């Protein structure tokens with residue numbers, strides 16, 4: 001039975017008895033995170049895009065664990081130049097890993113990384129991830145606005161858990177995330193990408209109320225809490 005643990009912001013640990021995957025491990029820069037990057041044990045690090053609150057401690061965690069980074073080609077190539085093992089993928093592509101299947105979805109967002117130079121570093125397109133492990137599917141939407149293709153993602157996949165941003169300003173807000181839930185029709189939705197910064201301080205309980213009214217099951221995970229599914 002896979003287990004999903006919320007590490008704060010968009011960072012999650014997804015694990016079964018054999019394999020541990022970590023998504024967007026933004027920990028050392030996140031005042032709300034509880035885990036230290038050096039305590040994270042992972043076999044794979046999945047990165048949705050190059051923004052600092054997603055790339056986060058990904059490179060350091062991958063190196064410390066000899067883990068493989070799964071990311072869109074441009075971001076994966078950057079991580080490989082930093083000495084990481086990488087498995088580059090791109091939008092619409094899927095691949096069967098030893099632990100299960102990963103498919104990259106579109107995300108309407110940016111992906112430039114501020115590495116301290118004058119210009120942002122180009123990291124290609126951002127993505128979302130569909131990860132199927134032990135027959136159960138998690139959809140991590142990454143940072144994105146609402147898009148109608150979520151209907152297709154919902155039609156073509158039986159989603160057990162959808163991880164959706166609700167913080168507004170940079171991504172979907174609450175009402176758009178409720179519409180996304182309708183499109184995706186997941187068994188459970190877990191809100192993410194809220195409260196970390198002042199401009200994304202939306203209320204997950206309001207999201208839960210609004211999605212519940214439409215008949216959906218919402219699980220608000222506190223940082224450090226897990227869901228087995």
Ligand code: NI
Pocket residue numbers: 049051054109110143170
């Ligand atoms: Ni972003």
Ligand code: MN
Pocket residue numbers: 051053054143170193
């Ligand atoms: Mn973000």
